[in-house]
């Protein structure tokens with residue numbers, strides 16, 4: 075879904091309750107990407123002066139804190155804490171916009187930065203004002219020429235309008251899966267390979283050119299741009315008290331319409347599927363969060379899309395990805411394919427990715443093929459359990475979460491595969507499009 079050629083679609087608007095369409099409001103009004111004029115007509119210029127803070131108080135950070143904004147890149151980290159950690163450092167800071175979106179099943183950031191580029195850029199400029207930065211780097215995959223052209227045109231519009239008090243730079247990075255990890259961006263901007271680097275130093279202390287660096291996801295910054303204008307109370311009118319606001323979700327799989335939708339946090343998974351025109355086949359499960367996400371069996375589809383409700387199921391919204399898996403598919407085969415991709419797309423720097431993850435992927439392929447091996451399941455469980463918390467980044471942790479959730483969600487299939495061999499669906503082509511599992515050609 076996340077291919078450069080395919081322009082992601084927004085799902086039909088009418089199905090969303092009023093107040094739940096914020097980032098995509100202009101898109102639904104005009105049906106075309108917003109120019110700077112459209113943007114300024116709807117929102118006015120970014121309130122940079124109001125964002126400017128002092129060493130003791132930074133109004134924008136306090137507003138973001140009161141709003142309860144969390145990151146939309148996958149980890150859900152409180153945005154105000156990130157802003158404050160950089161703002162409190164000495165020296166000129168740097169802001170990095172993470173629009174890499176290496177998650178193959180996600181295209182929300184690509185869509186947002188195409189249809190509402192100035193919301194993302196406003197957010198970056200406001201964040202820069204709040205943390206005392208003079209430079210913003212907007213990081214995109216170099217294999218997305220269309221997106222580059224569109225964002226470059228948006229930057230030209232702003233330059234001609236002399237809108238921004240900071241330098242905005244578009245950066246074209248290599249696009250392996252783990253190159254969207256925040257330390258990979260900083261490492262590449264410092265002239266190194268776009269691979270994760272362990273810490274210390276932490277990016278908010280010494281990041282780009284050894285300066286305090288703020289890395290934020292494109293969608294997070296767009297929300298920040300609206301909070302700066304409308305305030306925390308407005309932001310909290312959508313979502314739940316614990317998880318306020320709206321979020322962008324990429325829906326795919328066995329649904330009538332695939333694409334990006336905006337919904338209030340706390341909306342149930344079933345409602346999200348219905349907004350995608352309902353499932354096209356009876357479902358057995360959904361993959362939530364992306365390739366490094368969690369399988370949720372059909373019995374849990376009433377669960378709200380909120381961290382608090384998903385955590386007991388070992389799940390999280392992740393990068394806002396929802397893939398509907400039909401009953402006619404084989405969840406074990408789909409999982410084996412995804413694990414093979416994740417194993418091939420690690421940075422191969424740490425033990426868990428050198429040995430552990432490829433071994434888990436191999437075991438899962440054997441399970442999907444129904445290879446008779448009494449030691450297979452205990453070995454797979456043991457190896458999966460050894461992956462988390464041992465790498466320089468969370469890549470193996472995500473793979474372990476996916477594998478463990480598949481063993482739970484498809485437990486009946488596990489027994490069947492090990493006792494009677496693969497189910498008929500295991501011989502069918504996979505339902506989830508998976509990019510080639512070939513190791514990245516370059517990291518620079």
Ligand code: SF4
Nearest residue numbers: 421423424427465467
């Ligand atoms: S954990 Fe894996 S993906 Fe992450 S840095 Fe280490 S080798 Fe790379």
